[in-house]
Amino acid sequence: MRRSTRFQDEDDESYDSYVTYRPLSRLPTPPSCWKDSSADFCHAVEGEQLKPSLLGPATHLVNLIPVGASLATPSVPLxxxxxxxxxxxxxxxxxxxxILDSLDSKFALNWRLSCPLQPPTTPTSPSPTTLSYSKRHTLPATPPSESSxxxxDCINPILIVLAALAISVKFVEDPALSSTYFITKFGNHMWTSDQLNATERCVMENLNYRIMPLYSEDLLAEAMVDMQLAARPLPPRRSPMAPSSGLSRQHEVQAQPQTTPSWARCHGSSASVSVSSGLQY
Structure with missing residues (x-):
């Protein structure tokens, strides 16, 4: 079983990085998604001119998505x-x-159990003429239900961000806007109205239908500062410092072996004899 690994730079704590750990489940492997996430990304972003000033808010919103909501990786450009x-x-x-910052740990499980699974586009059923050409004693193939x-995890978790934006717009600007408006204008038909309605309901139930306490000047100002900080790139990595010349010289001096002078090696025996003879007198 894999364990999470933490790569830490002892020189600078700002470069700490974490490997996302997701425990292995005893449940069977989920079926393949009805649409690739990369296809959703291309369908939503390709050909659009993104505002660079919205990179910070987008990054901060993605970071606030509950971790246990989905195994899919959310996309900042989306x-x-x-x-x-x-x-x-x-x-x-x-x-x-x-709103996203106020969600507790119960939201993820509630959303996973409540969100509908039907895709935005349903495959067309085969025409009667096609079925008439099948074999006489062969039953027509019954397509499995889409929900099964x-x-x-096939649903893009950005839907949670869209629900928070929809609740915010309804609270601040116009409460009469329908879910179809947000699915069409904001979401570019990536989700269904039922999926957005279920996600909004999960968010409101988790917050106990209380949005007014979040609409304060202090909280909004703090959120704006966090959105600006999320767009800042990391500072360049500092190179390790080389040892100073003074320390290197000190190590060189300590490394040199202590030698005996040449005159002491040559005259050491004679000097000891003269001293001993002097003591005898």
Whole structure:
């Protein structure tokens, strides 16, 4: 069983990095997703001009997604594309940050059990003419239900960010906006209205339907500062310092063996004899 590994630089603690550890489950391997996550990413971001100023808010929103909600890796450019389409004020985005930051550990399991699994697009059923050409004594193949072939990890967890943004927009601007509006304008039809409604309901139940305490000047200001800090790159890595010349010279002096002078080696025996003879007199 793999264990999490931590790579730490003793010279600078800002370069600590962690390897994401996800425990192995006894459950069977989930089926393959109905659509590749990279395809979702290309469908949402390709050909769009992303605003560089929204990189910090997008990064901070991704970091606030509950860890146990999904095994899929969330994409920062995808959230940046959603924020670019939405054109929301920073105050509204900051409220979404406060909403995600207030979710507790119970949200992840509740969302995984409540979110519908149907994909946005359903495959078309075969035409009757196609079925008529099948063999006479062969029953037509019954396609399995879509919900049975899907898994919660096939749903992009950015849906949680979209739900927080939708709740924030409804609270600040217009509470009459429908889920279809957010799915179409913000999400670019990546999810369904039922999935967004279920996610919003899980968020509101987890917060006990209390958004007003989060809409304070102190919390919003702190969220804006965190969004700005999330866009800053890490400082360049410092090179290890070489030992100084004074220390190296000291080590060289200590390493040199102590030698006996040449005159002492040559006259050592005679000097000892003269001293002993003097003592006899």
């Amino acid at each position: 959230v940046q594309a959603i924020l670019t389409r939405a054109s929301l004020p920073l105050e509204t985005i900051a409220l979404a940050v406060c 072939s899907l898994h919660i």
